[in-house]
Amino acid sequence: MLLLQAKPSIPSHFLHFFFPNQTIRGSDDAKPILSFHPPNVFHRLQASQNTPPSIPKEESSSSSSSSSSSGPHFREIEEEEGLRFIRGKKLLSDLSTWGIGGPCNYYIEVFDESHLISAVRHCCRHSIQFLVIGKGSNCLFDDRGFNGCIILNQIEFIERIGPGAYRVGSGYPFNRLGMQCSKEGFSGLEFAGGIPGTVGGAAFMNAGANGQESADTIENVSIIRMDGSHRVLNRSELAFGYRRSCFQKMEDMAAIVAVTFKLTPSVSAMEWQRTYLERRRMSQPLQDRSAGSVFRNPSLGSMVSAAELIEKTGLKGFKVGGAKVSDLHANFLINCDGSTSRDMLQLIELVKEKVYRRFKIKLEEEIQYIPYDFR
Numbered sequence: 001m002l003l004l005q006a007k008p009s010i011p012s013h014f015l016h017f018f019f020p021n022q023t024i025r026g027s028d029d030a031k032p033i034l035s036f037h038p039p040n041v042f043h044r045l046q047a048s049q050n051t052p053p054s055i056p057k058e059e060s061s062s063s064s065s066s067s068s069s070s071g072p073h074f075r076e077i078e079e080e081e082g083l084r085f086i087r088g089k090k091l092l093s094d095l096s097t098w099g100i101g102g103p104c105n106y107y108i109e110v111f112d113e114s115h116l117i118s119a120v121r122h123c124c125r126h127s128i129q130f131l132v133i134g135k136g137s138n139c140l141f142d143d144r145g146f147n148g149c150i151i152l153n154q155i156e157f158i159e160r161i162g163p164g165a166y167r168v169g170s171g172y173p174f175n176r177l178g179m180q181c182s183k184e185g186f187s188g189l190e191f192a193g194g195i196p197g198t199v200g201g202a203a204f205m206n207a208g209a210n211g212q213e214s215a216d217t218i219e220n221v222s223i224i225r226m227d228g229s230h231r232v233l234n235r236s237e238l239a240f241g242y243r244r245s246c247f248q249k250m251e252d253m254a255a256i257v258a259v260t261f262k263l264t265p266s267v268s269a270m271e272w273q274r275t276y277l278e279r280r281r282m283s284q285p286l287q288d289r290s291a292g293s294v295f296r297n298p299s300l301g302s303m304v305s306a307a308e309l310i311e312k313t314g315l316k317g318f319k320v321g322g323a324k325v326s327d328l329h330a331n332f333l334i335n336c337d338g339s340t341s342r343d344m345l346q347l348i349e350l351v352k353e354k355v356y357r358r359f360k361i362k363l364e365e366e367i368q369y370i371p372y373d374f375r
């Protein structure tokens with residue numbers, strides 16, 4: 001049951017939550033362990049109490065949900081209006097490439113837009129804070145988990161709407177899209193080969209590499225808003241920056257549903273895509289559990305990458321608990337031995353501190369830290 005209304009001054013039951021200079025507490029909720037400066041805005045729904053509202057419905061002990069919903073973590077299933085929520089058992093470590101994170105209160109997989117809208121409306125109606133994720137390849141979840149609903153986006157479709165023009169579901173694998181477009185002789189997404197996220201995650205993060213970025217090719221983006229309505233944002237309405245997008249601060253957006261890309265014909269696209277992928281294989285620890293580059297490269301004016309700065313401080317191979325600075329690529333912090341979010345956050349802070357002490361450059365996180373509670 002729900003119990004809280006949004007404050008009247010805040011638009012649409014939906015709050016953006018900024019964490020300037022916030023102190024993050026360890027998973028054991030003991031002393032603050034470090035100060036963390038997440039790069040982006042987070043949002044939340046207002047709720048009245050710490051314990052999540054229960055959804056009135058039958059519980060089933062069946063584990064016959066979709067293939068990714070099987071196993072020991074799926075004993076509690078709640079169904080309402082055709083929505084199937086896993087209650088309290090889904091581990092976020094299973095939903096992130098880092099393999100870190102405790103359980104979320106609710107978990108649902110969505111396969112099309114109407115399903116996603118229903119899930120969002122449901123969460124809004126019950127004041128459950130929610131987060132839409134793709135492959136979790138840029139997320140650091142908390143050891144305590146998430147005090148709300150994780151909506152796993154599996155909206156996968158691809159429509160060819162003209163030469164080099166693709167309308168793609170936001171849950172479509174970005175890596176696959178990059179390879180397909182290049183193979184079909186179109187340039188712009190060669191860099192996407194090897195990026196283990198979704199199209200929605202790529203638009204949200206403005207993913208990029210090798211001098212290319214998602215923003216260069218995006219024509220329009222379909223979103224759904226907090227009230228469940230659909231909106232298409234055209235290129236002129238979209239603002240992107242280095243690993244930043246307007247979606248990271250958009251007050252009334254609930255989720256990205258589809259993205260239209262416009263690419264240019266190229267006879268060498270396939271060759272470039274392969275070259276980039278090979279370069280990635282040589283320079284990145286792809287066998288290890290990571291979230292890609294943890295830090296953004298320093299802003300304009302600096303000729304050195306974050307990886308070079310970290311390497312020059314001698315931190316390659318440095319460990320905190322199960323978290324380690326990769327020996328191969330210093331901007332990759334890997335979960336090498338059962339890292340907790342606490343280990344990883346401490347390592348992140350330590351890297352920032354050492355780099356600042358030596359170079360007076362403040363590194364900023366590219367990864368998204370998802371706290372247990374946005375409130």
Ligand SMILES: Cc1cc2nc3c(=O)[nH]c(=O)nc-3n(C[C@H](O)[C@H](O)[C@H](O)COP(=O)(O)OP(=O)(O)OC[C@H]3O[C@@H](n4cnc5c(N)ncnc54)[C@H](O)[C@@H]3O)c2cc1C
Nearest residue numbers: 134135136137138197198200201202207208209256291292
């Ligand atoms: C080995 C490896 C290599 C990588 N290489 C690169 C690289 O070269 N370049 C690069 O830029 N990144 C790279 N990354 C990071 C990551 O893959 C990208 O940022 C990717 O775009 C994230 O997509 P995702 O679906 O996994 O997003 P998630 O990690 O699931 O989510 C990231 C953020 O986007 C939001 N989000 C995701 N989908 C939606 C949606 N449909 N609607 C609204 N919000 C949404 C989430 O709420 C979250 O805040 C790499 C990661 C790994 C593990």
